[in-house]
Amino acid sequence: xxxxxxxxxxxxxxxxxxxxxxxxxxxxxxxxxxxxxxxxxxxxxxxxxxxxxxxxxxxxxxxxxxxxxxxxxxxxxxxxxxxxxxxxxxxxxxxxxxxxxxxxxxxxxxxxxxxxxxxxxxxxxxxxxxxxxxxxxxxxxxxxxxxxxxxxxxxxxxxxxxxxxxxxxxxxxxxxxxxxxxxxxxxxxxxxxxxxxxxxx
Ligand SMILES: Nc1nc2c(ncn2[C@@H]2O[C@H](COP(=O)(O)OP(=O)(O)OP(=O)(O)O)[C@@H](O)[C@H]2O)c(=O)[nH]1
Numbered sequence: 001x002x003x004x005x006x007x008x009x010x011x012x013x014x015x016x017x018x019x020x021x022x023x024x025x026x027x028x029x030x031x032x033x034x035x036x037x038x039x040x041x042x043x044x045x046x047x048x049x050x051x052x053x054x055x056x057x058x059x060x061x062x063x064x065x066x067x068x069x070x071x072x073x074x075x076x077x078x079x080x081x082x083x084x085x086x087x088x089x090x091x092x093x094x095x096x097x098x099x100x101x102x103x104x105x106x107x108x109x110x111x112x113x114x115x116x117x118x119x120x121x122x123x124x125x126x127x128x129x130x131x132x133x134x135x136x137x138x139x140x141x142x143x144x145x146x147x148x149x150x151x152x153x154x155x156x157x158x159x160x161x162x163x164x165x166x167x168x169x170x171x172x173x174x175x176x177x178x179x180x181x182x183x184x185x186x187x188x189x190x191x192x193x194x195x196x197x198x199x200x201x
Protein backbone atom coordinates (compact mmCIF):
# COMPACT_ATOMS: atom_id res chain seq x y z
CA UNK A 1 0.00 0.00 0.00
CA UNK A 2 1.41 3.42 -0.88
CA UNK A 3 1.67 5.97 1.93
CA UNK A 4 -0.36 9.16 1.42
CA UNK A 5 1.82 11.98 0.16
CA UNK A 6 2.36 14.48 2.96
CA UNK A 7 2.19 17.99 1.58
CA UNK A 8 4.76 20.55 2.74
CA UNK A 9 2.67 22.12 5.44
CA UNK A 10 1.96 21.74 9.13
CA UNK A 11 -1.54 21.13 10.35
CA UNK A 12 -2.26 23.16 13.46
CA UNK A 13 -5.07 21.52 15.35
CA UNK A 14 -6.53 24.07 17.76
CA UNK A 15 -7.74 22.41 20.92
CA UNK A 16 -6.93 24.94 23.61
CA UNK A 17 -10.40 26.42 23.92
CA UNK A 18 -12.63 26.21 26.99
CA UNK A 19 -15.80 24.89 25.25
CA UNK A 20 -17.94 27.02 27.56
CA UNK A 21 -20.97 27.05 25.25
CA UNK A 22 -20.77 23.30 24.63
CA UNK A 23 -20.34 22.59 28.35
CA UNK A 24 -17.77 19.85 27.71
CA UNK A 25 -14.51 19.53 25.81
CA UNK A 26 -15.31 19.78 22.09
CA UNK A 27 -12.15 17.85 21.15
CA UNK A 28 -13.56 14.80 22.91
CA UNK A 29 -17.09 14.84 21.44
CA UNK A 30 -17.70 11.49 19.79
CA UNK A 31 -19.12 10.70 16.36
CA UNK A 32 -19.68 7.02 15.68
CA UNK A 33 -17.65 6.34 18.83
CA UNK A 34 -14.66 8.31 17.57
CA UNK A 35 -13.54 11.46 19.45
CA UNK A 36 -13.40 14.59 17.28
CA UNK A 37 -9.65 14.97 17.62
CA UNK A 38 -9.03 11.49 16.19
CA UNK A 39 -11.68 11.99 13.52
CA UNK A 40 -10.07 15.19 12.24
CA UNK A 41 -6.60 13.65 12.21
CA UNK A 42 -7.98 10.73 10.23
CA UNK A 43 -9.85 12.93 7.75
CA UNK A 44 -6.79 15.10 7.16
CA UNK A 45 -4.31 12.25 7.02
CA UNK A 46 -1.77 13.00 4.30
CA UNK A 47 -2.56 16.71 4.06
CA UNK A 48 0.34 17.76 6.28
CA UNK A 49 2.21 17.17 9.53
CA UNK A 50 -0.12 17.62 12.50
CA UNK A 51 0.61 19.50 15.73
CA UNK A 52 -1.94 19.90 18.54
CA UNK A 53 -2.13 23.22 20.37
CA UNK A 54 -3.65 22.64 23.79
CA UNK A 55 -4.25 24.43 27.08
CA UNK A 56 -2.45 23.48 30.32
CA UNK A 57 -5.27 21.19 31.41
CA UNK A 58 -4.16 19.18 28.42
CA UNK A 59 -5.88 16.47 26.52
CA UNK A 60 -7.40 13.47 28.18
CA UNK A 61 -6.60 11.22 25.26
CA UNK A 62 -3.30 9.75 24.12
CA UNK A 63 -2.05 11.56 21.03
CA UNK A 64 0.88 10.42 18.94
CA UNK A 65 1.41 13.86 17.41
CA UNK A 66 3.46 16.73 18.89
CA UNK A 67 1.55 18.79 21.45
CA UNK A 68 2.38 22.38 22.31
CA UNK A 69 0.90 24.98 24.67
CA UNK A 70 -0.14 28.52 23.93
CA UNK A 71 2.45 31.13 24.84
CA UNK A 72 -0.42 33.54 25.56
CA UNK A 73 -2.98 31.54 27.50
CA UNK A 74 -6.73 32.09 27.33
CA UNK A 75 -6.26 34.55 24.48
CA UNK A 76 -8.35 32.61 22.00
CA UNK A 77 -7.62 30.97 18.66
CA UNK A 78 -5.17 33.66 17.54
CA UNK A 79 -2.82 32.57 20.35
CA UNK A 80 -3.24 28.96 19.22
CA UNK A 81 -2.34 29.88 15.64
CA UNK A 82 0.72 31.68 16.98
CA UNK A 83 1.90 28.69 19.06
CA UNK A 84 1.36 26.31 16.17
CA UNK A 85 3.24 28.47 13.68
CA UNK A 86 6.04 29.08 16.19
CA UNK A 87 6.54 25.32 16.63
CA UNK A 88 5.90 24.38 13.03
CA UNK A 89 8.56 23.27 10.62
CA UNK A 90 7.07 24.28 7.32
CA UNK A 91 6.50 27.65 5.65
CA UNK A 92 2.75 27.18 5.67
CA UNK A 93 0.22 25.72 8.03
CA UNK A 94 -3.34 24.59 7.70
CA UNK A 95 -5.19 25.63 10.83
CA UNK A 96 -8.13 23.49 11.88
CA UNK A 97 -10.47 23.87 14.84
CA UNK A 98 -11.26 20.71 16.81
CA UNK A 99 -15.00 21.30 16.49
CA UNK A 100 -15.35 20.78 12.71
CA UNK A 101 -16.77 17.31 12.04
CA UNK A 102 -16.79 17.43 8.23
CA UNK A 103 -13.37 18.85 7.35
CA UNK A 104 -12.24 18.02 3.85
CA UNK A 105 -8.72 17.11 2.72
CA UNK A 106 -9.71 18.40 -0.74
CA UNK A 107 -10.40 21.84 0.67
CA UNK A 108 -7.18 21.70 2.73
CA UNK A 109 -5.16 20.95 -0.38
CA UNK A 110 -7.01 23.58 -2.42
CA UNK A 111 -6.20 26.24 0.16
CA UNK A 112 -2.55 25.24 0.24
CA UNK A 113 -2.16 25.15 -3.52
CA UNK A 114 -3.84 28.55 -3.76
CA UNK A 115 -1.41 29.86 -1.16
CA UNK A 116 1.58 28.60 -3.15
CA UNK A 117 0.23 30.06 -6.40
CA UNK A 118 -0.92 33.44 -5.09
CA UNK A 119 1.87 33.99 -2.51
CA UNK A 120 -0.44 35.43 0.14
CA UNK A 121 -0.10 35.63 3.93
CA UNK A 122 -3.34 33.73 4.44
CA UNK A 123 -5.97 31.98 2.35
CA UNK A 124 -9.35 31.87 4.03
CA UNK A 125 -12.62 30.26 2.92
CA UNK A 126 -15.64 32.56 2.86
CA UNK A 127 -19.19 31.30 2.53
CA UNK A 128 -22.09 33.70 1.97
CA UNK A 129 -19.96 36.56 3.30
CA UNK A 130 -18.86 34.68 6.42
CA UNK A 131 -15.14 34.07 6.90
CA UNK A 132 -13.88 30.74 8.24
CA UNK A 133 -10.39 31.53 9.55
CA UNK A 134 -10.22 28.32 11.61
CA UNK A 135 -9.97 26.14 8.55
CA UNK A 136 -7.47 28.16 6.60
CA UNK A 137 -3.85 28.32 5.53
CA UNK A 138 -1.37 30.80 7.05
CA UNK A 139 2.22 31.61 6.11
CA UNK A 140 4.91 31.62 8.80
CA UNK A 141 6.01 35.12 7.82
CA UNK A 142 3.00 36.51 9.73
CA UNK A 143 4.58 35.45 13.05
CA UNK A 144 6.23 38.78 14.01
CA UNK A 145 3.04 40.74 13.40
CA UNK A 146 0.98 38.10 15.18
CA UNK A 147 3.30 38.27 18.16
CA UNK A 148 3.16 42.03 18.42
CA UNK A 149 -0.63 42.00 18.17
CA UNK A 150 -0.92 39.38 20.92
CA UNK A 151 1.60 41.20 23.10
CA UNK A 152 -0.22 44.49 22.64
CA UNK A 153 -3.44 42.82 23.72
CA UNK A 154 -5.81 45.40 22.22
CA UNK A 155 -7.46 43.24 19.57
CA UNK A 156 -6.98 39.51 19.70
CA UNK A 157 -9.67 38.65 17.18
CA UNK A 158 -8.66 36.54 14.20
CA UNK A 159 -10.78 38.69 11.89
CA UNK A 160 -9.04 41.85 13.13
CA UNK A 161 -5.70 40.23 12.40
CA UNK A 162 -6.75 39.18 8.90
CA UNK A 163 -7.32 42.82 8.04
CA UNK A 164 -3.68 43.58 8.75
CA UNK A 165 -2.15 40.93 6.51
CA UNK A 166 -2.35 40.07 2.84
CA UNK A 167 -5.38 37.79 2.94
CA UNK A 168 -7.06 36.07 0.03
CA UNK A 169 -10.61 34.79 0.41
CA UNK A 170 -11.82 31.87 -1.63
CA UNK A 171 -15.55 31.54 -2.18
CA UNK A 172 -15.83 28.32 -4.15
CA UNK A 173 -14.10 25.03 -4.76
CA UNK A 174 -13.97 23.74 -8.30
CA UNK A 175 -16.47 20.94 -8.83
CA UNK A 176 -18.21 21.51 -5.48
CA UNK A 177 -21.79 22.64 -4.96
CA UNK A 178 -22.10 25.62 -2.59
CA UNK A 179 -23.72 23.38 0.06
CA UNK A 180 -20.66 21.06 0.04
CA UNK A 181 -18.38 24.00 0.67
CA UNK A 182 -20.52 25.20 3.59
CA UNK A 183 -20.90 21.66 4.96
CA UNK A 184 -17.15 21.08 5.12
CA UNK A 185 -16.79 24.22 7.25
CA UNK A 186 -19.58 23.51 9.72
CA UNK A 187 -18.52 23.81 13.35
CA UNK A 188 -20.14 22.93 16.65
CA UNK A 189 -20.39 25.48 19.42
CA UNK A 190 -23.47 24.48 21.41
CA UNK A 191 -25.03 21.15 22.42
CA UNK A 192 -27.74 21.67 19.79
CA UNK A 193 -25.08 21.83 17.04
CA UNK A 194 -23.71 18.48 18.23
CA UNK A 195 -27.21 16.98 18.37
CA UNK A 196 -27.85 18.18 14.83
CA UNK A 197 -24.71 16.41 13.60
CA UNK A 198 -25.55 13.19 15.42
CA UNK A 199 -29.09 13.10 14.05
CA UNK A 200 -28.32 14.22 10.49
CA UNK A 201 -25.26 12.15 9.79
N1 LIG B 1 -4.83 26.80 21.34
C1 LIG B 1 -5.96 27.46 21.57
N2 LIG B 1 -7.07 27.10 20.93
C2 LIG B 1 -8.20 27.80 21.20
C3 LIG B 1 -8.26 28.85 22.13
N3 LIG B 1 -9.53 29.32 22.17
C4 LIG B 1 -10.23 28.59 21.30
N4 LIG B 1 -9.44 27.67 20.72
C5 LIG B 1 -9.81 26.67 19.71
O1 LIG B 1 -10.37 27.37 18.62
C6 LIG B 1 -11.48 26.66 18.09
C7 LIG B 1 -12.73 27.51 18.17
O2 LIG B 1 -12.98 27.72 19.52
P1 LIG B 1 -14.16 28.64 20.04
O3 LIG B 1 -15.45 27.94 19.85
O4 LIG B 1 -14.04 30.00 19.44
O5 LIG B 1 -13.79 28.80 21.58
P2 LIG B 1 -13.91 27.77 22.77
O6 LIG B 1 -13.16 28.38 23.90
O7 LIG B 1 -13.49 26.39 22.37
O8 LIG B 1 -15.47 27.71 23.06
P3 LIG B 1 -16.33 28.77 23.92
O9 LIG B 1 -15.81 28.71 25.34
O10 LIG B 1 -17.73 28.25 23.82
O11 LIG B 1 -16.13 30.10 23.24
C8 LIG B 1 -11.55 25.35 18.89
O12 LIG B 1 -10.81 24.39 18.21
C9 LIG B 1 -10.88 25.71 20.19
O13 LIG B 1 -10.29 24.59 20.86
C10 LIG B 1 -7.06 29.20 22.82
O14 LIG B 1 -7.00 30.10 23.66
N5 LIG B 1 -5.95 28.48 22.49
